[in-house]
Amino acid sequence: MPFRIIRPQSFRACSRVPIFAPRAFSIHSPRCIDSRAPSQSAPASFRKNGGDKRSLSDRMSLKGKTTVITGGARGIGLSLVEAVAEAGGNVAVLDVLEKPQADLSTLGVEAHYYRTDVTNMDVLEKTFRQIQSDFGRIDNCVTAAGIVADKSFFDHSWDDCEKLLKVNVLGTFFCAQLAAKAMRDQDSGGSLVLIASIASHLALPLQRLPMYGATKGAVRIMMKQLAVELAPLNIRVNTVSPGFIRTDMTELCATQQPELYSVFSSAPPIGRIGETTDITGAVHYLLSDASSYTTGADIPITGGLIAGRIAN
Numbered sequence: 001m002p003f004r005i006i007r008p009q010s011f012r013a014c015s016r017v018p019i020f021a022p023r024a025f026s027i028h029s030p031r032c033i034d035s036r037a038p039s040q041s042a043p044a045s046f047r048k049n050g051g052d053k054r055s056l057s058d059r060m061s062l063k064g065k066t067t068v069i070t071g072g073a074r075g076i077g078l079s080l081v082e083a084v085a086e087a088g089g090n091v092a093v094l095d096v097l098e099k100p101q102a103d104l105s106t107l108g109v110e111a112h113y114y115r116t117d118v119t120n121m122d123v124l125e126k127t128f129r130q131i132q133s134d135f136g137r138i139d140n141c142v143t144a145a146g147i148v149a150d151k152s153f154f155d156h157s158w159d160d161c162e163k164l165l166k167v168n169v170l171g172t173f174f175c176a177q178l179a180a181k182a183m184r185d186q187d188s189g190g191s192l193v194l195i196a197s198i199a200s201h202l203a204l205p206l207q208r209l210p211m212y213g214a215t216k217g218a219v220r221i222m223m224k225q226l227a228v229e230l231a232p233l234n235i236r237v238n239t240v241s242p243g244f245i246r247t248d249m250t251e252l253c254a255t256q257q258p259e260l261y262s263v264f265s266s267a268p269p270i271g272r273i274g275e276t277t278d279i280t281g282a283v284h285y286l287l288s289d290a291s292s293y294t295t296g297a298d299i300p301i302t303g304g305l306i307a308g309r310i311a312n
């Protein structure tokens with residue numbers, strides 16, 4: 001006996017809604033499927049292939065470029081310093097710590113350390129002037145300086161929030177501004193990579209990050225605003241959103257709440273905590289000419305946490 005589909009009245013009403021696709025755009029239209037010959041009416045500017053003819057490895061090279069990296073004394077920032085040097089780029093490393101956790105003189109490129117608090121505008125301006133005088137130019141900037149506060153919404157004080165906002169939002173904003181001013185004055189274009197966080201996309205198991213997440217959300221929307229405003233200057237702006245990455249920052253959160261150690265490896269679908277080197281490939285790409293058409297984008301590097309969880 002053939003099946004009879006019995007639709008409820010409400011569904012049948014819906015099914016009478018007219019379909020608005022005009023005939024010209026239907027998949028049966030010869031205009032859509034005709035692949036016999038390129039249209040003679042395409043303007044010459046469309047037919048010209050203006051792509052970069054260099055090899056991919058040449059486009060990925062950072063040789064001759066100067067990259068400023070904030071928060072570069074340790075953790076994700078330090079791994080990025082090493083990755084930029086490996087790609088042949090010179091690095092200006094900014095951090096509040098007395099010295100970086102690695103010897104910059106062994107990197108094989110020009111690398112200088114500037115002890116700088118990103119929340120102090122006078123110091124920042126002096127540092128960027130010094131970088132321009134030491135390196136002669138600024139091509140790229142990565143803002144990795146950041147702090148976290150993992151505690152209940154009800155326990156956040158005004159002071160806690162102000163500190164988070166100053167380092168994570170104002171520090172990021174003004175480092176990006178000073179770097180972009182140098183790029184504008186050189187008329188060279190450039191790339192800004194702002195380090196956001198998975199915490200700007202979703203709440204994380206066991207952690208309470210209401211203001212930290214808000215600061216990283218601010219960084220992501222700042223990126224979109226800047227990507228559009230700076231595109232005419234050929235300055236590209238993107239964010240990377242790390243998930244759980246093994247650094248002093250995650251260790252600090254886990255010492256306060258040891259259950260987090262197992263969450264870090266069990267919550268991401270990939271089944272492990274991330275390492276700082278998991279971040280470097282994407283940032284290297286974003287800093288290089290290989291990403292010359294990429295701006296206004298966020299790259300989540302989360303072991304799949306961005307898509308969902310397989311365990312608590």
Ligand SMILES: NC(=O)c1ccc[n+]([C@@H]2O[C@H](COP(=O)([O-])OP(=O)(O)OC[C@H]3O[C@@H](n4cnc5c(N)ncnc54)[C@H](O)[C@@H]3O)[C@@H](O)[C@H]2O)c1
Pocket residue numbers: 070071072073074075076077094095096097116117118119143144145146147148167171195196197198199241242243244245246247248249250
């Ligand atoms: N580790 C993670 O799981 C994770 C996840 C998402 C996002 N992030 C972000 O990645 C970035 C790097 O974090 P990390 O995990 O390497 O942490 P980290 O604490 O090891 O490194 C942060 C660095 O920023 C520096 N810093 C802090 N305040 C500063 C200031 N006022 N001026 C200059 N430097 C300052 C610190 O001294 C430190 O070297 C941060 O922005 C963080 O929010 C980290």
